[in-house]
Amino acid sequence: MTDSADKSTFKGNAVVTGANRGIGMEVCRQLLQQGWRVIACVRDQQAGAAAIKQLRADTGADAQQLILRRVDVTSMTDIRSLSRWLAEVGFQLQALINNAGVFLESAAAGNADPLQVEVTTMLQTFNINTLGPLRMVQGLVDNIAAGGRIVNVSSGMGQLSDMGDNHLAYRTSKTALNAVTVVMARRLADRQISVNACCPGWVRTDMGGAHAERSVDQGADTIVWLATATEADGSGGFYRDRARLDW
Numbered sequence: 001m002t003d004s005a006d007k008s009t010f011k012g013n014a015v016v017t018g019a020n021r022g023i024g025m026e027v028c029r030q031l032l033q034q035g036w037r038v039i040a041c042v043r044d045q046q047a048g049a050a051a052i053k054q055l056r057a058d059t060g061a062d063a064q065q066l067i068l069r070r071v072d073v074t075s076m077t078d079i080r081s082l083s084r085w086l087a088e089v090g091f092q093l094q095a096l097i098n099n100a101g102v103f104l105e106s107a108a109a110g111n112a113d114p115l116q117v118e119v120t121t122m123l124q125t126f127n128i129n130t131l132g133p134l135r136m137v138q139g140l141v142d143n144i145a146a147g148g149r150i151v152n153v154s155s156g157m158g159q160l161s162d163m164g165d166n167h168l169a170y171r172t173s174k175t176a177l178n179a180v181t182v183v184m185a186r187r188l189a190d191r192q193i194s195v196n197a198c199c200p201g202w203v204r205t206d207m208g209g210a211h212a213e214r215s216v217d218q219g220a221d222t223i224v225w226l227a228t229a230t231e232a233d234g235s236g237g238f239y240r241d242r243a244r245l246d247w
């Protein structure tokens, strides 16, 4: 099948990383409900298969609309393989959602204190939260259509204008992701590809915990809006609740 053959069937093709749980899974659900084809990327096939089963049951998506691919965002081999597959099946992307992320510091582990955090934790966090999205952009840029949108799921914890005194690895990985966002927005302007970052807010997921303020539905809203809405047409911005945030 080629993209031109089935273009009319779906509103667009979206790649979502970290799609097997939390905000990523909800982003997939909302895109499917809006009539998009979703290529759900997971690093664990088994967890991915369970998520796909649930998403199909919830949305009625068939095997054409919801497709599972194994992608660990630390692996350029996985990302290149996804890029080759997209080209082979003729799917151009209208949206790339870099959602996968980790939060490796905690008071319990004793590494939430910036004076205690290990360099290995800093490196691991950067490798996933900052370099993961960078690899995805570098590896998939030729699969993204003109007019396509890249959404980097960042965090208010990376906001320089509102820094705390803890969780240095996570915070700086997201600050750096914001910088990647701005640089890529400028670099990809001539291809008419927009690149934005957003904060989902504090969301009830494995990462956010049970006491977080927001549902996954609320957390996914601005991400999906940036990926799909005609009025979300800027590039190089940082958003929460569909409104610009300070860096």
Ligand SMILES: NC(=O)c1ccc[n+]([C@@H]2O[C@H](COP(=O)([O-])OP(=O)(O)OC[C@H]3O[C@@H](n4cnc5c(N)ncnc54)[C@H](OP(=O)(O)O)[C@@H]3O)[C@@H](O)[C@H]2O)c1
Residues within 6 Å of the ligand: 017, 018, 019, 020, 021, 022, 023, 024, 042, 043, 044, 047, 071, 072, 073, 074, 098, 099, 100, 101, 102, 128, 153, 154, 155, 156, 199, 200, 201, 202, 203, 204, 205, 206, 207, 208, 209, 212
């Ligand atoms: N929850 C919040 O309050 C909150 C607030 C601000 C920003 N965010 C951001 O929102 C995004 C999603 O967070 P969440 O709350 O949904 O987290 P989550 O429930 O912990 O889910 C994280 C997802 O990322 C995936 N992932 C981790 N490392 C990966 C890798 N190397 N390759 C591919 N996938 C990987 C996980 O896959 P596995 O299941 O295989 O581990 C999982 O699917 C993250 O970027 C996070 O920083 C969350």
